[in-house]
Amino acid sequence: MNNTISYKGYTGTVEFSETDGIFYGKVVGIRALISYEGTNAKDLIDDFHNAVDDYLIVCREEGISPEKAYKGGFNVRISPELHKAAALYALSHQISLNNFVEQAIKNQLKEKVL
Incomplete structure (x- = not known):
């Protein structure tokens, strides 16, 4: 089972809350918090797409570059x-x-x- 979804170069998680009876998730690999939810898979995907689109619109309106996930650089802590x-x-x-x-x-x- 795949627990991620993708849209416009962004990857999001897929989680389920048994208590609340909803699917939810957030975009990973960027600092901005982009979250979404839905009562079924279609609603979750639709809200994910809308959340990413809204993020891109806000970035454009504010004149900032949207964050890109996984740019190829990361820090690793080892002994x-x-x-x-x-x-x-x-x-x-x-x-x-x-x-x-x-x-x-x-x-x-x-x-x-x-």
């Missing part, structure tokens, strides 16, 4: 020992640390996502 080992491995293989991390992530996700 100093692992950081050193990865840096030395990359150096000894004449690749950048960024390239080493990118390849490691690709290898891990190869069968699952990409």
